[in-house]
Amino acid sequence: MKKIPVRHLKDSFFENRFSIRAIEPLVANVDLIHELHRHDFYFILFIKNGNGEHEIDFVKHVVKDFSVFFIRPGQVHQLKLQKGSSGFMIQFTSDFYGPKEVPAMQVLRKVSNKNLCQLSEMRIEQIYLLLNSILQEFTQKQERYTEVIKSYLNVLFISIARQSYHPNKIPNEAKLYAQERLEELQDLLEKNIHTKKQVNDYAEMLSMTPYQLNAITKASLKKTVSELINEYIILEAKRILIGTVSQVNQVADTLGYDDPSYFIRFFKKQTGLTPEAFRQNFK
Incomplete structure (x- = not known):
C-alpha cells in the first residue's frame, strides 16, 4: 500500500507562499485528476461551471x-x-494569511470550517471580480502587491462567509459568540488531538467551563464535546491509517495511546471496523 503523498507549495507549479491560477488551461482537453494526497497549506477551489467528484x-x-x-x-x-x-485555484501557506492578525485568523477559520460552500449565481459573479483582481495583482507583481492580495482575500472570505446568513436574519451577538467559540474549538481539536483528549483541556484553552463548552456544542451540533473529540480522534486515525504504512500499534502510539488493544477497541466501537479492516476496505 502506497503512502499518501504530502504536497508542499514549493513542489507544485505554484510559488512559495501564495498563488492563484485559472483552471481552464488544466481541463481544456482532459479531465483533471488528483490522486489521494494531503497538503501542508490551504487549498481553495472555485468552480464557476463544472462537474466531477471531490x-x-x-x-x-x-x-x-x-x-x-x-x-x-x-x-x-x-x-x-x-x-x-x-474556475480558479488558490493556494497559500498559513504564515501568508491568518495567524499574525486576529481578525484575519477569525475570518479564515470561519470560511474553512466547512469544506464545501454552495454560492448563489449573484455571489459567484461578485467573487469572480475579486478573483480576477487577485490574479491581476499576482501576475503583475507591482509594489506591495502582497498587501493588496491579502486585502482582497479578506474581502473574498467575508463575502463567502455572508453566504451562510440569510440577509434578513443577522445573527445576534450571543449566536456570533457561540459560533466563534465553536470554530476555535474545532481549530484546537485539529491541532492538539494527538496529545489532548479531555474536555477540560479544551475548555481551559478557551477560558470556559466544560459546562459552557458543552452547551455550545449541543446547541450548534447536537453533540457533546466528548463526542466531538472522539470524532476528531477517529478522523486523524483514518488519515494516518490510509496515509502511512505504520503498524496499528504505531498509529496508536502516534495518537497518544499507550495500549494498542484499547485503541483498537475504541476504533471499532466508533466505526464498526478494526483499524486494519478499515485500511483494507479503503484499498
Whole structure:
C-alpha cells in the first residue's frame, strides 16, 4: 500500500507562499485528476461551471456550478474534475494569511470550517471580480502587491462567509459568540488531538467551563464535546491509517495511546471496523 503523498507549495507549479491560477488551461482537453494526497497549506477551489467528484477526509462531494471547496492543512483529499470546467485555484501557506492578525485568523477559520460552500449565481459573479483582481495583482507583481492580495482575500472570505446568513436574519451577538467559540474549538481539536483528549483541556484553552463548552456544542451540533473529540480522534486515525504504512500499534502510539488493544477497541466501537479492516476496505 502506497503512502499518501504530502504536497508542499514549493513542489507544485505554484510559488512559495501564495498563488492563484485559472483552471481552464488544466481541463481544456482532459479531465483533471488528483490522486489521494494531503497538503501542508490551504487549498481553495472555485468552480464557476463544472462537474466531477471531490472527496475530502473520506466524505464525497459532488462538484457542480458555483461551488467553493476549502481544504485545510493536514486534510486528505482526491479530486476528479471534468474537462471544460471553469474556475480558479488558490493556494497559500498559513504564515501568508491568518495567524499574525486576529481578525484575519477569525475570518479564515470561519470560511474553512466547512469544506464545501454552495454560492448563489449573484455571489459567484461578485467573487469572480475579486478573483480576477487577485490574479491581476499576482501576475503583475507591482509594489506591495502582497498587501493588496491579502486585502482582497479578506474581502473574498467575508463575502463567502455572508453566504451562510440569510440577509434578513443577522445573527445576534450571543449566536456570533457561540459560533466563534465553536470554530476555535474545532481549530484546537485539529491541532492538539494527538496529545489532548479531555474536555477540560479544551475548555481551559478557551477560558470556559466544560459546562459552557458543552452547551455550545449541543446547541450548534447536537453533540457533546466528548463526542466531538472522539470524532476528531477517529478522523486523524483514518488519515494516518490510509496515509502511512505504520503498524496499528504505531498509529496508536502516534495518537497518544499507550495500549494498542484499547485503541483498537475504541476504533471499532466508533466505526464498526478494526483499524486494519478499515485500511483494507479503503484499498
